[in-house]
Every structure is written in structure tokens, then in C-alpha cells.
Amino acid sequence: METGDQHFDILVLPEINLILVASVIEPLRAANRIAGRELYRWTLHSPDGGTIETKSGIPVPVAGAFRPGRETDPLFVLASYNWKRHATRELKFQLSQTARHRSLIAGIEAGSFILADTSLLDGFSATTHWEDFEDFSRTYPQIDTVRERFVIDRKRITTGGSLPTLDLMLELIRRAHGYSLALEVSRLFIYEQERTRADLLQMPSVGNMRILDARVQAAVKLMEDTVEAPLSLARLAKRSGVSARRLQHLFREIMGVAPHEHYLALRLNAARRKVIETRASFADIATETGFNSASAFSRSYRSSFSESPSGTRRRLKTKAISAG
Structure with a gap:
């Protein structure tokens, strides 16, 4: 499931919400940190190469102007307010041209309005922010x-806002690198205090799923x-007040x-943290994370992360020596 590192081009339009930019980039950064390797890279562009002023007043620096050639990397088009003002004829022409080569947009x-206005969503299924949904569907019946x-x-790809974009990025991570990594990234963005029964509807997001069932x-x-x-499925179900099948x-x-x-x-995520952050033996880590043996642990670890526990430590040690 592991693939080589993935690069994204990110086109940010003025008057953007800062959280929207973070919703794209932060899951990628977190995935790199958790994996201990550069799974993802990204380059930010603006229409004219100038720093983007967000609605919160915090500027977003970019690498340069959006001047696409024949790049094939995925392109993300981010926009929030007054998109018509910033989606110039020149920009839409550039998008139309680059779409011929991109693996996805x-x-x-x-940004869904900009793609729709450039006829790049014709014949596709799409969504947008719930406040604009009726206007979008009426304006673009195709x-x-x-x-x-x-x-x-x-x-x-289209999204309906900042948190849905975070969900999207978790889904893309899951498709490329598996459920374990996507789950661990999602847990980094969860803030939880001790819950009471009154909190049951205030659930964190795991990918595009929200845990609304108590x-x-x-x-x-x-x-x-x-x-x-680890508990058996039967014991888990009984203590959760439901049958195993249910x-x-x-x-x-x-x-x-x-x-x-x-x-x-x-x-496995708990085990990987111990592999990376401690000097514990693999046998001890196996015991501490519910595996019957070090060999069973190693097999599961390799199957999920495409390298052995010793391979992880060896790679990180080599990286540290090179950085030193």
C-alpha cells in the first residue's frame, strides 16, 4: 500500500480562510511526522506570486505565481470569499490547460465554483459548502x-468546507498508506476531556465518519x-451493551x-510510537501492545507499515546521522 512520496500543487486565492489552508496541509505534515519519513510534499502558489492575505489577517507566503506547464501532480484550488473577483479569465485559462495533464484536480x-465555472466539473459529481449548495446546483445543472x-x-475532488476538507485529506492518506496511519493522523486533531453522558453527541471525526453511536x-x-x-469481540460487545454481530x-x-x-x-500505532520513541526491545513492545510474540508483532508491523520494526529504527538512525 505504501507508495513513493506524493507532491501536491496548491493554488491559494486571496480572501481565503486560514483554517482551510491548514485543513489541507496539516494532515500531510502530521502523516510525515508519524511515519518518520517524507510521504508528502507540497508547493503553494498564488495567482500573481504575492503573499496571500487571509480573512484572519495572517499572511500565507507562497513559492511563486501559478504558471503551470505540463505538470502531472495533483492540483488543489483553494478559495473562500469573493471567488469571482479573483478567478480571472487568465486564471481560468491556466486551469483549463493544466487540467489536461493533471492526475487530479x-x-x-x-474552489468548486472555480472548477465549475471553468467547465472542469461537467459530467462529474461534486459538492460545495452547504450555504452555497442551492446556488451551485442551480447555476451548473450539467x-x-x-x-x-x-x-x-x-x-x-470537491469539498464542502474546512472540516470536510480535513476529512478528505484523511481519506486520501488512508487510500495511499492504510487505515492505521489515517487513524493516527485523525487522533492528533482530536481534543477530548473526560466525557460524561451529556457529551455523547460531541464526537471526534475519524476520517469522514463521525462516531454518533454511543x-x-x-x-x-x-x-x-x-x-x-486486547479483549475478544464478544467481551467488547457485551461491555458496550450490544451483541457481537450488531x-x-x-x-x-x-x-x-x-x-x-x-x-x-x-x-500497531502504539507499537510504532514505542519503536520510534523508546529503546525498548521488540519483544517488550510486542507484549505491551497485545501481541503473542515478537515474530507475530513483526509480521503485523511489516504488513501495515511496509518495513520491519528494526527497519524503522535503522532508517531513523541513518537519517539522524545524516542530519548531524
């Missing part, structure tokens, strides 16, 4: 407009608390994976 929030947080349709939430919390000694169904429906897949991802 994403319209992020109001586009199959759907009420989703984000839409991936062949070589086109029974699934209870099972996930149990998994997080029992990484060292829990399987709920996990598939809400989380998109089976309970054992989520459980294993939690344990």
Missing part, C-alpha cells in the same frame, strides 16, 4: 451536485484502554472497517 470549498462532505469522482464510542474507548491486553455491523457502517481492524490499527 480538487476544488476546495469555493454537474451532478450531491449533499456530501466531500466527493471524489475519478479525476475530480455503543461504538464505548467499544472504541474500551479498545483504547486495553491495547496491552457491533460488527455498526463498525462497518460507521467506521468503515471491522472492529478487529480498528483494534489492530490502535495497537
Whole structure:
């Protein structure tokens, strides 16, 4: 599942929301940090090469003006307010030309309007911010407009706002590098205090899924608390107040994976942190994350992360020596 490093071109239009830019970049940065390698790179552009002034007054520096040639890397077009003012005839011509070569083009929030206005969404399914949905669908009847947080349709992507964009990036990470990495990235953006029953509807996002079922939430919390000694599905289900079969169904429906897949991802992510951050033996790490043996741990680790635990440490040691 691991692929080579991926580069994104990011075109940022003026009057952007700062959080929208962060929603694209921060999951990629986090994935690099967690993986301990450069899985993702990105280059920011503005229409004229000038620093972008965000609506919050915090400037976003860019590498230069958007002057595409025959690049094939994915292109993300980010826009928030007054997109018509900034989507000049020249910019739309550039987008139309570069679309011939790009592996995909994403319209992020109001960026979906710019792609639609350039006829780059004709015949595709797409979405946009909920406040603009009716206007978008009425203005562009040739586009199959759907009420989703984000839409991936062949070589086109559209999102409905900042948090849906974060969900999109987690989904792209999952598709490229697996559920374990996407889960760990998502957990970096979750702020949780001790919950009471009144908090049950204030759930974190995991990819594009929101845990709105108290029974699934209870099972996930149990998994997080029992990484060292994993519970059987039957015990998880009983303590979560549901049958094992029903829990399987709920996990598939809400989380998109089976309970054992989520459980294993939690344990492997805990193990990878220990591999990277401690000098503990692999046998001890295996025990501390619920594996029967170091060999079983090593097999699961390699299957998920495309390298052995010793390979991770060796690579990071080499990187540290080179940096020194």
C-alpha cells in the first residue's frame, strides 16, 4: 500500500480562510511526522506570486505565481470569499490547460465554483459548502451536485468546507498508506476531556465518519484502554451493551472497517510510537501492545507499515546521522 512520496500543487486565492489552508496541509505534515519519513510534499502558489492575505489577517507566503506547464501532480484550488473577483479569465485559462495533464484536480470549498465555472466539473459529481449548495446546483445543472462532505469522482475532488476538507485529506492518506496511519493522523486533531453522558453527541471525526453511536464510542474507548491486553469481540460487545454481530455491523457502517481492524490499527500505532520513541526491545513492545510474540508483532508491523520494526529504527538512525 505504501507508495513513493506524493507532491501536491496548491493554488491559494486571496480572501481565503486560514483554517482551510491548514485543513489541507496539516494532515500531510502530521502523516510525515508519524511515519518518520517524507510521504508528502507540497508547493503553494498564488495567482500573481504575492503573499496571500487571509480573512484572519495572517499572511500565507507562497513559492511563486501559478504558471503551470505540463505538470502531472495533483492540483488543489483553494478559495473562500469573493471567488469571482479573483478567478480571472487568465486564471481560468491556466486551469483549463493544466487540467489536461493533471492526475487530479480538487476544488476546495469555493474552489468548486472555480472548477465549475471553468467547465472542469461537467459530467462529474461534486459538492460545495452547504450555504452555497442551492446556488451551485442551480447555476451548473450539467454537474451532478450531491449533499456530501466531500466527493471524489475519478479525476475530480470537491469539498464542502474546512472540516470536510480535513476529512478528505484523511481519506486520501488512508487510500495511499492504510487505515492505521489515517487513524493516527485523525487522533492528533482530536481534543477530548473526560466525557460524561451529556457529551455523547460531541464526537471526534475519524476520517469522514463521525462516531454518533454511543455503543461504538464505548467499544472504541474500551479498545483504547486495553491495547496491552486486547479483549475478544464478544467481551467488547457485551461491555458496550450490544451483541457481537450488531457491533460488527455498526463498525462497518460507521467506521468503515471491522472492529478487529480498528483494534489492530490502535495497537500497531502504539507499537510504532514505542519503536520510534523508546529503546525498548521488540519483544517488550510486542507484549505491551497485545501481541503473542515478537515474530507475530513483526509480521503485523511489516504488513501495515511496509518495513520491519528494526527497519524503522535503522532508517531513523541513518537519517539522524545524516542530519548531524
